[in-house]
Amino acid sequence: MKHQKLTTAKCSRDLRVTVLAIALAVAIVMVFSQNVRFSFITYDDGVYLSDNVRVRSGLTWAGTLWALTTGHAGNWHPLTWISHMLDVELFGMNPGAHHGVSILLHIVNTVLLLLFLYRSTGSLWRSAFVASLFGLHPLHVESVVWAAERKDVLSAFFCMATLLAYARYSSLPNRRRFIPVLLGLVLGLMAKPMLVTLPVLLLLLDGWPLGRAAVGVPRSPGRRGPTAAIIEKLPLLVVALLSSVVTLVVQYRGGAVASLEKFPIAARVANALETPLIYLARMIWPRRLTLFYPFPAGEPSWGAAALFGALLLLITGAVLLKKRSLPFLVTGWFWYLTMLAPVSGLVQVGEQASADRYTYLPLIGIFMMVAWGVTALPIPRPLRPIVVAAGAAVVVASAAMSWIQAGYWRDSATLFGRATEVTRENWLAHNNLGVALLAQGDLDSAARHFAETLRIRPGYGEALNNSGIIQFTKGQFAEAAASYREAIRAYPSDPDPPYNLGLSLTRLGRLPEAEAGFRRSLELRPDALDPQIELAKVLLQLRREPEAGALLETALRIDPGNEWVNATLGAMLVREGRIDQGIQKLQAALRANPSNAQAARTLRAALSRSRSPR
Numbered sequence: 306m307k308h309q310k311l312t313t314a315k316c317s318r319d320l321r322v323t324v325l326a327i328a329l330a331v332a333i334v335m336v337f338s339q340n341v342r343f344s345f346i347t348y349d350d351g352v353y354l355s356d357n358v359r360v361r362s363g364l365t366w367a368g369t370l371w372a373l374t375t376g377h378a379g380n381w382h383p384l385t386w387i388s389h390m391l392d393v394e395l396f397g398m399n400p401g402a403h404h405g406v407s408i409l410l411h412i413v414n415t416v417l418l419l420l421f422l423y424r425s426t427g428s429l430w431r432s433a434f435v436a437s438l439f440g441l442h443p444l445h446v447e448s449v450v451w452a453a454e455r456k457d458v459l460s461a462f463f464c465m466a467t468l469l470a471y472a473r474y475s476s477l478p479n480r481r482r483f484i485p486v487l488l489g490l491v492l493g494l495m496a497k498p499m500l501v502t503l504p505v506l507l508l509l510l511d512g513w514p515l516g517r518a519a520v521g522v523p524r525s526p527g528r529r530g531p532t533a534a535i536i537e538k539l540p541l542l543v544v545a546l547l548s549s550v551v552t553l554v555v556q557y558r559g560g561a562v563a564s565l566e567k568f569p570i571a572a573r574v575a576n577a578l579e580t581p582l583i584y585l586a587r588m589i590w591p592r593r594l595t596l597f598y599p600f601p602a603g604e605p606s607w608g609a610a611a612l613f614g615a616l617l618l619l620i621t622g623a624v625l626l627k628k629r630s631l632p633f634l635v636t637g638w639f640w641y642l643t644m645l646a647p648v649s650g651l652v653q654v655g656e657q658a659s660a661d662r663y664t665y666l667p668l669i670g671i672f673m674m675v676a677w678g679v680t681a682l683p684i685p686r687p688l689r690p691i692v693v694a695a696g697a698a699v700v701v702a703s704a705a706m707s708w709i710q711a712g713y714w715r716d717s718a719t720l721f722g723r724a725t726e727v728t729r730e731n732w733l734a735h736n737n738l739g740v741a742l743l744a745q746g747d748l749d750s751a752a753r754h755f756a757e758t759l760r761i762r763p764g765y766g767e768a769l770n771n772s773g774i775i776q777f778t779k780g781q782f783a784e785a786a787a788s789y790r791e792a793i794r795a796y797p798s799d800p801d802p803p804y805n806l807g808l809s810l811t812r813l814g815r816l817p818e819a820e821a822g823f824r825r826s827l828e829l830r831p832d833a834l835d836p837q838i839e840l841a842k843v844l845l846q847l848r849r850e851p852e853a854g855a856l857l858e859t860a861l862r863i864d865p866g867n868e869w870v871n872a873t874l875g876a877m878l879v880r881e882g883r884i885d886q887g888i889q890k891l892q893a894a895l896r897a898n899p900s901n902a903q904a905a906r907t908l909r910a911a912l913s914r915s916r917s918p919r
Contacts, residue, residue: 376555415440417465463493513632575610640670717741766796800829
């Protein structure tokens with residue numbers, strides 16, 4: 306009878322967990338389902354998807370090798386690249402499908418968080434509250450709906466899987482159970498290197514809720530001393546250290562790390578002390594959120610930095626004073642600070658002062674502090690239903706605000722138009738709003754936003770390049786060339802201005818100078834397809850067919866199905882007498898575009914010259 310009661314109780318608990326997981330999934334779908342109708346945006350989605358030939362080719366062996374070896378976009382995250390390629394393989398370049406996969410990953414992450422917390426603490430409703438805030442808080446919208454941030458939800462999936470594996474390992478430690486923990490960390494770092502602090506997070510969890518290596522908590526079967534707990538995690542720490550080294554090397558080589566001249570140490574320290582408190586303020590009052598928050602103009606205020614540092618120390622001291630009676634405060638607070646550390650800005654990657662996406666995993670610690678902290682208060686029994694209702698209201702309000710915030714991601718014009726409304730002197734928002742308007746054909750409005758960008762940030766290379774694109778579109782090729790030259794002087798490592806300069810010089814008939822522009826663009830981005838093609842066109846006009854042919858062969862390795870390249874190379878091979886190879890290329894061109902009349906005529910002529918029937 307006792308066994309039957311225990312079985313019944315377990316089934317009841319499992320049913321409640323299942324119902325809560327389904328409810329969370331439904332709520333997330335209700336908030337984010339609108340995003341499957343939205344497009345890619347002009348900021349970074351091109352780098353990761355729409356303009357990335359490797360990704361657009363789908364999941365291939367060549368693409369997988371590229372993903373494993375490239376530092377493209379300033380990071381080494383091969384699993385992120387592979388996940389994008391797999392999406393393209395399954396769904397093509399349909400933005401809604403890509404958004405849908407990210408939403409699905411977010412749902413899975415939320416459910417896994419619920420399971421981990423429930424398994425580790427035994428408290429279902431507090432775990433559900435934390436998971437609800439994680440799944441529905443407006444600060445997490447950016448990570449879910451921005452296609453380029455697939456790395457956030459993908460790395461979080463491996464993080465949650467690692468936490469669950471570690472909870473299982475901690476109940477009965479052995480090597481076989483440790484392997485999934487190590488594998489989860491490796492895979493998570495291959496999706497996004499921000500997980501380098503995960504081994505430290507596991508040490509925190511040893512204290513609470515797992516009770517394995519902390520003073521003042523009940524002993525558990527897997528209890529270990531602090532020294533033994535650290536030694537146990539040495540393999541994880543070594544992996545994290547290697548990932549950190551690789552990431553720094555890739556980011557420095559890719560030019561993603563800002564110089565000390567642009568962001569002095571004083572500015573970095575002040576910002577690193579301020580942003581944890583800014584994120585807490587946005588968590589409590591998530592209004593005026595946007596994609597990009599520019600660094601404030603002027604010198605940093607050391608007085609403000611000292612105040613923020615003092616507040617952080619005050620909170621940390623208060624938490625440590627309660628480490629025995631309220632150990633969840635220590636785990637939650639240091640979870641938050643530890644997971645924010647890689648994006649503190651001391652090593653400044655990018656030009657944002659802060660980013661909402663950086664809170665995706667760190668805020669779990671604060672949510673835990675709130676959930677367990679409120680229930681630790683001496684609340685009279687008659688008031689407890691009010692507390693429960695308040696918690697439910699917070700979740701509902703978060704969902705409503707997330708739905709509104711997700712709606713701003715409809716398209717680039719909406720997103721960056723909103724950014725110009727809620728921030729001041731946001732040069733990046735004006736530039737990208739201009740790009741969106743340019744794509745819509747509104748050249749005059751786009752030009753005004755590029756001019757505003759250059760007012761806020763004189764000499765900004767992207768705005769100069771974009772101004773040149775407007776001039777080029779209007780047929781002002783000499784003026785466009787001048788703008789591109791300015792952009793090259795401002796940012797000599799950007800491959801786009803020399804490529805665009807080559808296009809302008811081609812229109813002006815200055816082919817040798819155009820050749821130099823295309824070659825410079827290829828030096829900066831060797832695997833880019835368009836400069837290969839345009840340089841080949843110039844060389845063909847200069848009657849340098851062997852050089853052009855070599856470039857076309859390289860272009861085909863990047864994009865094997867390219868119609869123009871196959872047709873042009875096929876005709877060249879036929880003229881050289883390499884009939885069979887030429888026929889293969891011409892047939893590939895016609896598979897890409899059966900209405901290519903010139904390729905069809907050349908193919909018929911080649912077939913008539915061929916000895917073997919086709």
